[in-house]
Amino acid sequence: MKIATWNVNSLKVRLPHLLDWLAAEQPDALCLQELKCEDKAFPLAEIEAAGYQAVFNGQKTYNGVAILSKQPAHAVQRDIPGFADEQKRIIAATIGDVRVISAYVVNGQAVGSDKYAYKLAWLEALTAWLKDELAQHPKLVLAGDYNIAPDDRDVHPDWKEEILVSAPERAAFQTLLDLGLTDAFRIFEQPEKSFSWWDYRMMAFRRNFGLRIDHLLVSAPLVPLAQRCWVDKAPRKLDRPSDHAPVIVELRA
């Protein structure tokens, strides 16, 4: 079973890349973020024609998440229960016997800003809810754009900002791991300077000036099933790319 995550930065603009990528990679489930697309405008017909079902939680202009899957999605949950939030950042569904969550974590803009406080509060609510989800669903994948680079090796040395790498953000990431989740990417040996996002500016992709902020966290029963985890840089090389690349984990059936 292949499960992937991809921040597409506008589903409308990236739809051709998405359809090509689905055809080539054939993931069993794909978590999308930053749809920037209202539900009524979701391109369901095109995605169904590609052989996928879709559940989604969108809004105009900003945010928006979806899960595409070959098999039906059950027990769909939108947003974090009990957490008042206008922003559409969470959708969860059960596919087969695996609970799959697509998450678009708050960016936070700058350490100390109002958005940063919202980021930390949002992560705290996510963690509390995840504890319940894990109790109900032993096999779980928390996939998405975390807007956190967990370790120094996940950051190009030229990164001068505090946001995405600050100690409180990394502590929040660790709190998720402490629930019993594992960063699937780090189960395996990986090339140095492996990243999932590169700024559009400054020829950042060509210079590999990136950060690894898109992650697939897997619950303990899935760790021994993990076969491989990698970043697919190919879509980042296309014309009009998303600034993020897909990350994929392959699980033994």
Add this chain to the structure above:
DNA sequence: ATGGCCACCGAGGGTGGA
């Protein structure tokens, strides 16, 4: 040179992203 790019909305430049 202290910003460069991209997408959004909407009709020009402001906002947000990371």
